[in-house]
Amino acid sequence: MTFKKTLLAASLAALSMAAVAQTNDSSKDEAEAGPSSDWAVTANIGVVSEYRFRGIAQTFGQPAVQGGFDISMPLGFYVGNWNSNVASGAGYPGGNLETDLYGGWKYGFNEDFGMDTGVIFYLYPGSKGGFAPGINEETGVAYAGLKNGMVNNFEYYIGGNWKTVSLKEYIAFSDYFGAVSPSGKGTNGSSYTDLTGTQDLGFISDSLSTWGVVGHVGYLAVSNYTAANYVDLKLGIT
Numbered sequence: 001m002t003f004k005k006t007l008l009a010a011s012l013a014a015l016s017m018a019a020v021a022q023t024n025d026s027s028k029d030e031a032e033a034g035p036s037s038d039w040a041v042t043a044n045i046g047v048v049s050e051y052r053f054r055g056i057a058q059t060f061g062q063p064a065v066q067g068g069f070d071i072s073m074p075l076g077f078y079v080g081n082w083n084s085n086v087a088s089g090a091g092y093p094g095g096n097l098e099t100d101l102y103g104g105w106k107y108g109f110n111e112d113f114g115m116d117t118g119v120i121f122y123l124y125p126g127s128k129g130g131f132a133p134g135i136n137e138e139t140g141v142a143y144a145g146l147k148n149g150m151v152n153n154f155e156y157y158i159g160g161n162w163k164t165v166s167l168k169e170y171i172a173f174s175d176y177f178g179a180v181s182p183s184g185k186g187t188n189g190s191s192y193t194d195l196t197g198t199q200d201l202g203f204i205s206d207s208l209s210t211w212g213v214v215g216h217v218g219y220l221a222v223s224n225y226t227a228a229n230y231v232d233l234k235l236g237i238t
Contacts, residue, residue, distance in 0.1 A: 038072075038074065039071070039072065039073055039074070040071070040072040041069065041070070041071050041072075042069065042070050042072075043067070043068070043069040043070075044067055044068060044069070045065075045066070045067035046065075046066050046067065047063055047064070047065050047066070048063065048064050048066065049063055050062065050063070050064065051064035051066070051084050051085075051086065054192060054218055054220060054232055055218060055230070055232025055233070055234075056090070056232075057087075057090065058084070058086045058087060058090045058098070059085065059086060059087050059090070060087050060089070060090070062087070064084050064085050064086075065084070065085055066082070066083065066084040066085075067082070067083060068080060068081045068082030068083055068100070069081055075105075076105050076106050076107045077103075077104070077105050078103065078104060078105070078106065078118075079101075079102070079103040080101075080102055080103070081099065081100065081101055081102075082099075082100045082102075083097065083098065083099045083100070084097075084098050085097060085098075086098045086124070088127075091146075091151070091177060092124040092127040092151045093127055093128050093129065093130075093146075093151075094126050094127050094128045095124035095125060095126045095127025095128075095150075095151060096126065097124065097125055097126070098122065098123070098124055099122075099123045099124075099125065100120055100121065100122050100123070101120070101121045101123070102118060102119065102120040102121070103118055103119060104116060104117055104118015104119065104157070105117055105118060112162055112163050113160070113161070113162055114160065114161050115158070115159065115160045115161075116157075116158070116159050116160070116161075116168070117156075117157065117158040117159070118156075118157060119154070119155065119156050119157070120154075120155050120157065120170075121152065121153075121154050121155075122152055122153040122154075122155075122177070123150065123152050124150060124151040124152065125150065126150075127150050127151040128148075128149070128150070129146035129147045129148055129149055129150075129151055129178045130146065130147070130148040130149075131145055131146050132145045132180075133145035133180055133181065133182045133183070133184060134182070135182070142182035142227070143182060144179045144180060144181055144182055144187075144225060144228065145179070145180040145182075145184075146178050146179060146180065147175060147178040147179075147180060149178075151177055151178045152174065152177070152178065153172060153174055153175075153176060153177045153178070154172065154173045154174040155170045155171060155172050155173065156170070156171050156173060157169065157170045157171075159194070164197060164198045164199065165195075165196070165197040165198075166194075166195075166196050166197075167193075167194070167195050168193075168194045168196075169191060169192070169193055169194075170191060170192040170193075170194070171189065171190075171191050172187070172188055172189060172190045172191070172223075173188060174188055175187045175188050176188070176190040176222060176223070179222075179225075181222075181223075181224040181225040182225065182227075183224065185223075185224040185225075186223070186224065187222055187223045187224060187225060188223060189223040190220070190221060190222045190223045191220075191221050191223075192218060192219070192220050192221075193218065193219045193221075194216070194218050195216065195217045195218070196214065196215070196216045197214070197215050197216075198212055198213070198214045198215075198238075199212060199213050199214075200212040201213070211237065211238065212237070212238045213235070213236070213237055213238070214234070214235070214236045214237075214238060215234065215235055215236075216232075216233065216234035216235075217231065217232075217233055218231065218232045218233075218234075219231050219232075220232075
């Protein structure tokens with residue numbers, strides 16, 4: 001991930017109120033439903049003014065074209081793909097595309113309670129890592145390195161929702177987006193906690209029934225590199 005930017009943002013809150021999108025999560029913004037016995041294929045495409053992932057800018061204020069597809073299977077299983085352009089300088093040297101592959105299982109216990117669990121693999125085709133960790137001579141601040149080869153990240157996630165409030169935990173099986181801590185240790189086991197809630201405004205007036213608010217708090221805990229931990233916040237109107 002963007003550890004040079006993360007160092008600058010460590011211990012600070014990133015507040016985003018622009019029209020931005022986060023990396024696809026096939027269940028985050030949907031009310032959970034009971035498992036279906038049918039197969040279904042859906043697709044999505046969109047253009048956003050800026051792409052942010054976990055509070056960190058991925059296109060540096062430039063627009064992003066995003067899209068993907070989902071395949072829903074019987075008993076609540078699903079697989080999917082999602083893609084977006086990114087800036088090479090966002091932590092993916094030589095890479096300008098993010099492509100996510102994911103699969104999992106979701107289940108709605110009733111109209112209010114549901115759960116979702118699965119894995120997601122982030123790929124940045126064309127990217128090339130390969131710089132060692134060290135210390136900035138001017139500031140004396142230690143910085144992370146990036147493993148050789150294409151930048152990628154493999155995570156497991158599990159979460160639940162109550163009505164329109166969801167809590168989800170992501171845990172990295174691999175080194176977090178290829179990062180190596182300043183001490184040279186791996187960053188596998190890093191975690192991200194996502195708490196998101198939405199509320200439609202129809203209870204105020206029928207004229208506001210198509211409007212809503214969304215709030216989010218996230219926390220990244222980087223294994224073997226606590227200086228890079230941070231909190232990100234989001235408040236928006238839809």
